[in-house]
Amino acid sequence: MKKSIFIVSAVALFMASCSSDDDSTTGGETALLPVDEAVVAPFVGGANEPNQVFVDLSSAQETSIQRDSWDLGFYSGSEFRVILNGSIKMAVKQLNTTDITEVQEEDASVSVGYTTLADLGYVDNPTGILTGVGNGEGTAIAEVSDNDEENKVYLVNLGYEVGTTTPEAGSVALDGEARGWKKIRITKQGNDYVLQYADLDATTAQSVTISKNANYNFVFVSLTNGQxxxxxxxxxxxxxxxxxFTNYYPYGTSQITYYFSDFITTNIHGGTQVYEVVVSDATQTETAYADFALEDVEDADFWVSITDQRVIGSNWRNGGGPSSGPSIKDDRFYVVKDTDGNIYKLRLLALTNDNGVRGYPVFEYELL
Incomplete structure (x- = not known):
């Protein structure tokens, strides 16, 4: 299903932006009511999919950032964990040294693709769960230790710039030029992170201190300038x-690292939860979606999403092939519990624009 005009319900916007006699207040501020219905077209940006787009359902607001503008995310929670930018195929390998001034060399095996087994531990576990013992569990970079001798240097494949070529309609071209390599080492200083980074042939390193911010899941840093x-x-x-998104994909009895376009994750660290509803007869999906009400919600079905950010993932669409174009899977919709505990039903409406160009998703949702 495609629509050429996308609007947010005028009633919903009015309710979200205006107070009423029934609104509750906290600390003298009016508690805004959530948007009750909207159709949203996130600005992913076309077949190069240059942007990551974050959507807040309660306000129908979106925030976009160019995918290659950041490299590392420093966790603001109780643990000292660091994530990679999987949207540009970053990968890392722990080296057997704590001396970042040692000259290092590129290692082509440290990459995302068919030849890279997940249990090598070169990428973050795609569930979004940070804890783990390595080898594909938890973050690719080990938890930062109080013991500096345990904080090793990492070889960093910086992945790819956002692509600029124009593919055929229905295809994508997310990868641009290779961004090169760095070496990094991360230690602690009180409740702060200390990041050292350098080019592979450098015998000195730059250093930056990163403070946690409790208002955010992560503090993000660019290795281009340390900002x-x-x-x-x-x-x-x-x-x-x-x-x-850098994902795992079954390969025989193992898993490989595999990159997906058109991927949707949920805010697992902020508390967003979701489950999928599959309708046995796809011709009845629209009716099933329209009839779905709050009393139909199954709380137990949210549990998977507490430990996996990929419940929507790529499950909402068909990628297409030699004899078929990309398309929406029209036999399903989703139930989402947002960070405020509001529950919505949500359905994807489009993967492409009217010309068949990917990177133009559209979805609708309604507060239950």
């Missing part, structure tokens, strides 16, 4: 992320 970058909204102000 922090605004990426995600505050942890309670977004629910869905439209993005390119």
């Amino acid at each position: 922090t970058v605004n990426v995600e909204p505050e942890s309670d102000k977004w629910d869905l992320n439209f993005t390119g």
Whole structure:
């Protein structure tokens, strides 16, 4: 299903922006009512899918950031964990040294693709769960230790710039030029992170201190200049992320690293939860969606999404092939509990624009 005009319900916007006699107040501020219905077209940006787009359902607001504008995310929770920018195919390998001044060499095996087994531990576990013992569990970079001797140097494949070529309609071209390599080492200083980074042949390193910010899931940093970058909204102000994504994919008895376009993750660290409803007869999906009410919600079905950000993932669409174009899977919709505990039903409406160009998703949702 495609629509050429996308609007947010005027009633919903009025309710979200205006107070009423029934609104509750906290600390003298009016508690805004959530948007009750909207159709949203996240600005992913076309077949190069240049943007990551974060959507807050309660306000129907979106925040976009160019995918290659950041490299590392430093966790603001109790643990000292660091994530990679999987939207540009970053990968890392732990080296057997703590001396960042040692000259290093590129290693082509440290990459995302068919030849890279997940259990090598070169990328973050795609569930979004940060804890783990490595080898594909938890973050690719080990938890930063109080013991500096345990904080090793990492070889960093910076992945790819956003692509600029124009593919055929229905295809994507997310990868641009290779961004090169860095070496990094991360230690602690009180409740702060200390990041050292350098080119592989450098015998000195630059250093930057990163402080946690409790309002956000992560503090993001660019290795281009060592500066922090605004990426995600505050942890309670977004629910869905439209993005390119480094995933695991079954390969025989193992798993490989595999990159997906048109991917949707949920705000697992902020508390967003979701489950999928599949209708046995696809011709009845529209009716099933229209009839779905709050009393139909199954709380137990949210449990998977508490430990996996990929419940929507790529499950909402068909990628297409030699004899078929990309398309929406029209036999399903989703039930989403946002960071405020509001529950919505949500249905994807479009993957492409009217000319068949990918990177133009559209979805509708309604407060239950």
